[in-house]
Amino acid sequence: MSACESSDKSAPATVQSTAPSKPSGAPDLRAAEEIAHEIEAPWGLAFLPDGNALVAERNSGRILRIGSGHAPEQVYQVPGVVASGEGGLLGLALSPQYAENHYVYAYFTAASDNRIARFRLDGQPEVLFDGIAKSSNHNGGRIAFGPDGLLYVGTGDAEQSGRSQDPASPNGKILRLTPEGQPAQGNPTEGSPMYSLGHRNVQGLAWDRDGRLFAAEFGQNRFDEINLIEPGHNYGWPTVEGVGGVDRGFTDPLVTWATSEASPSGIAIAGDTLYAAALQGKRLWTVPLRDGTVGQTRDVLRGSYGRLRTVAVAPDGALWLTTSNTDGRGNPQPNDDRVLRFPAR
Template identity: 75%
Template sequence: MRIAPLRLLAAVLLLGGAVASCGTEPSAPTATSTAPSLPSGRPDLNAGEEVAQGIEVPWGLAFLPDGSALVAERDSGAILRVRAGAEPEQVYQVPEVDAQSEGGLLGLAVSPRYGEDRYVYAYFTSPTDNRIVRFRLDRAPEVIFDGIAKAGIHDGGRIAFGPDGMLYVGTGDAGQTARSQDPASPNGKILRLTADGEPAPGNPVAGSPVYSLGHRNVQGLAWDRAGRLFAAEFGRNAFDEINLIEPGRNYGWPEMEGTGDTRSGRYVNPLVTWTTSEASPSGIAIAGDTLYAAALRGERLWIVPLNDGVTGVPEAWFEERYGRLRTVEIAPDGALWLTTSNTDGRGDARAGDDRIIRFPAR
């Protein structure tokens, strides 16, 4: 759906007023959700196996019901089907992908009703904007949401269906920091949509797609077993973040980076922060009581213990072993899939890059 500007403006201006007046507790209604079914154990990070190599800037990764993965190539606009023990196979080409700098074919999501509707969703940069389309693998795409500003940086791009069946979208400020606090802009937000691209019922403001605001560049979304939403966010020069996302809350950008709001309660402080050299977190995934965050500049996988929404001390794995890490996902069988991002123009490509590594469930 294309949200009419005046309709969006009227709805989200109400959100801005509600958020500005809130205290330490969220004033917006919490959307109904059901706890997701996630593997309870930790993947075996000592038993990695390469399932694909020679992928051109892999970005989005989503699993089909049979356990095979769809992988988006950012620059080519191609979607590959990847299975352990088989060569990657191109199964779709997203048209009109404008791949420049950080833009291109980004996040992928598979419909939770794929067995019935066969829909795949993609977030990509077009010649005019960032947008979301859905399609069946044998048909042309349908635009369901557009008008997200694009730029060479901070295009966001992660999409995922939540345990409530709604489509969550992480966007960036597209290089204009004021957009993150502008309730009339979809940029610098987490959006919550129906499968048809409409503002989801139960959002903080009826008729608005905005779920949370004050974000710089969200590229990771994941839920724990209790249905809580976590997001990874790029900082500017000081701190990257993992946030616990609550509906209607303001996460501070550009007024705050890292943990800074200790008194007013207007902004939500992050659960975890790293220096930008340690992280630049992109994709995140949760298995059992552990959050996994793929780090680009930090060239490592961060493992963060979770205990009822509270985080423990993060632990770094694979420092500089695989290079830049973009996406991490938990497969239906509990295995962890990890993609490198060394051919994206900012990494040091090695023989075989980019690659996908699978770590089996214990």
């Protein structure tokens, strides 16, 4: 069985915490606050200026506003979402100028392809980028604005591995786009959206305090990866899975795990630690970052909440985590799926 994303123990009782979070502090992973529950296959997560968040339901195409102290509220329905397998309404991101333009960006699976649209919560969507091949598996889907104000997109090979090495295909790549969906200036190939290639299925993007981009990648049967992304670099898929590609011109990952231990989807960086939400591994991995290298990884929350999809750092420094037990591959527990908050210390 390939590690696309593939009976948990019941989750421990959550501790209600109202302690304020500090952006400079490390998250306290012993103190979980349940922000929302009974969410259907949550995927994308983006924080609003008021401290609440938007969360995408993969299968329904709904966007919910969630926050501590009030019930989830539907604020948008993305039209044209066709959910099947791993496809549906996936990543969310807010415009860096959200306070002025109120744009929300979404990556979703439509009838013929995967695409990126932007919209205001009171308006109609505008498709900015389409033609990303879709499949039941390997649709990628994570989007995030980088420190440069440009939109980065993690795509999958849509189960055709040759696309990852094809510079003309947007699949199996990390793309770098303007907020209007055009190839960004300064990309490795002028006029191309491609930022890096040779990826199997990218679902995690995060930057450290020095502006370096890290990405999480699903392996096939052997190794999942965390990669340090450099423009124009080739990360080897399908020729190489895991390390061992340098002699052939590929860039090796910083971290590998057995697919049974990880299947990493979302990643986030708080301070000098990268956090990776593991689906098949049903745990949260912590990866110390040290000047572009990594220290000893360790896992926490193993088996506590089941499959983990998205991890994100809130503006106040808290770590938010979504479960993914209602995605068709998990073992749902009462109140699944949930959004949890771990305050910064």
